[in-house]
Amino acid sequence: MTLEVVTFWGLAVLLIGSALAVVLTKNLFHSVLYLALSLTATAGVFLALDAEFLAAVQLLLYAGGVVTIVVFAIVVTERLVGDRITQTSRHILPGLVLAGALLLGVLRFLRGADLPVERPVIAVDVTRAIGQVLLTEFVLPFELLAVLLLVGLLGALYFARPEE
Amino acid sequence: MGLGAYLTLAAVLFAIGFFGVVTRRNTIGILLGIELMLNAVNINLVAFARFNADVVGMIFTAFTIPITVAEVALGLAIVILMFRMKRTVIADHLDLLRG
Numbered sequence: 001m002t003l004e005v006v007t008f009w010g011l012a013v014l015l016i017g018s019a020l021a022v023v024l025t026k027n028l029f030h031s032v033l034y035l036a037l038s039l040t041a042t043a044g045v046f047l048a049l050d051a052e053f054l055a056a057v058q059l060l061l062y063a064g065g066v067v068t069i070v071v072f073a074i075v076v077t078e079r080l081v082g083d084r085i086t087q088t089s090r091h092i093l094p095g096l097v098l099a100g101a102l103l104l105g106v107l108r109f110l111r112g113a114d115l116p117v118e119r120p121v122i123a124v125d126v127t128r129a130i131g132q133v134l135l136t137e138f139v140l141p142f143e144l145l146a147v148l149l150l151v152g153l154l155g156a157l158y159f160a161r162p163e164e
Numbered sequence: 165m166g167l168g169a170y171l172t173l174a175a176v177l178f179a180i181g182f183f184g185v186v187t188r189r190n191t192i193g194i195l196l197g198i199e200l201m202l203n204a205v206n207i208n209l210v211a212f213a214r215f216n217a218d219v220v221g222m223i224f225t226a227f228t229i230p231i232t233v234a235e236v237a238l239g240l241a242i243v244i245l246m247f248r249m250k251r252t253v254i255a256d257h258l259d260l261l262r263g
Contacts, residue, residue, distance in 0.1 A: 008165045012173050019177055019200050023184030028192060035196050038177075042203050049170070049214040051222050054229075058206075061229050066199065066236050073192055073240040077247045087190040090256075095187040103179035110171055117166035120217040129219040130226065138223055145230055152234030159241035163248070 007048050015041040028087045032070050039063040053127040170211035178204035191243050191253045195236065202232050 018038035025031050039062045046055040089095075134142055177200060184197025206225050213221025247253050250260075 004165060008169060015173065016176055016180070019180040022196055022200060023180055023187070023193075028190060031193060031196055035199060038200065039203065042207060045170070045173070045207055046210055049210050051210050051214065051225075054206075054210060054222055054225050057226060057229055061233050062199075062203075065233050069237055069240055070192065070196070073243055076244055077192070077253050087188065087193050089187040090189055092187055095183050098186060099179040099183035102182055103175055106175040106178070107172065110168055110175065113168075115167040115171070116215050117168075119167075119215050122214075122217050122219075126219060126222070130222055133219060133223055134226065141227065145227060149230055149234050152238055156237040156241035159238070160244045 004048070007044075011041055011044045011048060014038075015045065024089075026087065028074055029071075031087075032067060032074065035070070036063050036067045039067070050122065050126055053130050167211055167215040171208060174204040174207040174211070177201075177207065189254050189256060191246070191255050191258070192240070194255060195239050195243070198239075199232070199236065202228070 015038055018034045018041060021034040022031050022038060025034060039058065043055040043058040043063065046052075046058055181197045181200030181202075181204060184200060185194050188194045188197060206228060209221050209225045209228070213219065213225070243253055246258055250257060252258070
């Protein structure tokens with residue numbers, strides 16, 4: 001039980017800290033590296049919630065795929081050294097007020113809600129159960145997802161194609 | 165840790181991402197904020213699935229993660245296209261749709 005609490009707080013500090021660094025750091029490239037850290041911490045949260053499969057997917061697709069794509073986009077649109085890679089923020093105070101109001105609203109709702117404290121025991125292997133449900137009950141959305149990915153990537157290729 | 169702790173963590177993460185979206189001037193920076201917000205939603209989905217002992221919520225997350233990847237790929241393609249046309253990725257300067 002104590003191990004769970006320590007894991008949760010460690011992950012929470014890492015996640016919140018890296019997320020803050022993503023939105024506050026001046027260098028866009030550092031921002032992306034902090035995003036990779038926070039995505040990895042999210043994979044840790046998934047592990048703490050007994051979702052090993054999703055943690056692996058998170059690491060492969062998000063921390064691997066998304067970060068690579070974003071780095072490529074930065075390389076194309078900015079120079080990696082020099083002044084251009086620095087980014088600025090505007091309207092920090094109104095943004096802070098908006099985000100704080102959003103957080104307070106959600107937290108007030110959470111305080112009023114009746115949430116379970118103990119997690120129920122899952123008897124089956126979660127990864128096996130995900131695989132079975134994915135290829136039986138949800139096989140149609142699963143195939144549609146494949147089509148969506150294909151169309152999305154083709155569209156991205158079409159947009160970013162070399163100029164004729 | 166109870167469900168409330170995970171939901172609170174996700175709420176804080178969502179608020180940070182939202183702050184990034186409204187304050188960043190660089191379009192890629194805005195996309196990074198959106199990534200953080202989507203991550204918070206995924207944490208919520210997995211936490212609810214775990215505390216209800218129902219694996220279907222995790223299936224939902226397994227769907228949202230690839231959809232997000234497709235979204236980022238398309239978003240960045242649009243950013244690159246915008247950069248070619250306007251030579252800038254600052255959101256304030258992208259006013260092609262202004263009448």
